[in-house]
Amino acid sequence: MYHEIAEDLIRAIEAGTFHDKLPTEQQLMKQYAVSRNTIRRAIDVVYQRGLLRRVQGSGYFINQTQLENKATLNLSFGVGKKLLAGGILTSKVVTFDRVKAGEIDLASRLRIDADLDLYRIFRLRYLNAQLYCYEQAYYMRDVIPFLSTDSINSSILDFVRDTYDIEISSSENFISQVSLEPDQAELLHAPVGTLKMMLEQVSYSKNNVPFNFSRTIYDYPGLNFYFHSAHLASN
Structure with a gap:
């Protein structure tokens, strides 16, 4: 409630x-x-x-x-929640297939079996029709056995919540600066080696089981990252 x-x-x-x-x-x-x-x-x-x-x-x-800051990514909302104030996100799917965790070096990172089957979704996302980011996401098929075409073109996590009653209870967020590789540079219409901010996220369900990993490279002018922290008073 x-x-x-x-x-x-x-x-x-x-x-x-x-x-x-x-x-x-x-x-x-x-x-x-x-x-x-x-x-x-x-x-x-x-x-x-x-x-x-x-x-x-x-x-x-x-x-x-x-x-008031319209170009702020609020990490305190968690993955799949409201990202930017006053914005509408749309998607263009680049890749939608299946891979094994061991093929993409995620087995040790997520502490999962190398033979685990994953959905792989690469997509460009647009905020109010302007290029916003390039997202590379993976979903564990033992937890989420099916993703619809509609979901990968809109909100995957809304589909996961509504279909499987799975919501993110916690996530790990890693922000770093990366140099664009050739395939990334081509999609983002930027020179190879251009520096961009990247957010890596691991999402966990209520039982602390990882079910999603993503790398998102942002390409939106004036974007800020916001995270709220509360500090416990010490005696």
């Missing part, structure tokens, strides 16, 4: 329903007819997404800086 409330609050924040602060816990309890504990868990989800600042004794304030 708290996840649905959290998503509803996120939509309201992005729509500008709350201009400066979130309503009080009491107001939200009344609005959603749930307990204080449920509201606190929902607020914590929104906070972890980087959309709120907590001020002791004053409540939760909207993080306007994160909302």
Whole structure:
């Protein structure tokens, strides 16, 4: 229940329903007819997404800086969630086939069997019709036995959630600068060796089993990477 409330609050924040602060816990309890504990868990989800600042004794304030930057990749949302404010992502599939984990050196990286069958999807993604990134993604077929053509042209993770009831519980993110190889340079219409930012991600389901690995090379002007972190107070 708290996840649905959290998503509803996120939509309201992005729509500008709350201009400066979130309503009080009491107001939200009344609005959603749930307990204080449920509201606190929902607020914590929104906070972890980087959309709120907590001020002791004053409540939760909207993080306007994160909302206003239209070219920000919010890693706090997790893979497959809202990527950029105010944008529509479309895809052009370059490769859609199957490979073994050992063929592409992912067996040791993900601690999986070298004979494990993977879906391989390479695609160019466009934000509001402008080239945004080149994504190379792999999905474990023992967890996700089927991907539809429609899903690889839109949101694969939405399909995985709706079809298999699998959502990402955690992910590892590695950001690095890479030099474009010939095949990458051709697809991105850039000279070989051009430096680009790359995000590698490993996605885990609720039982901590990896089911997806991706490398995404970004090619969007003025793109920023945002990640929210919360620090525990020390004694």
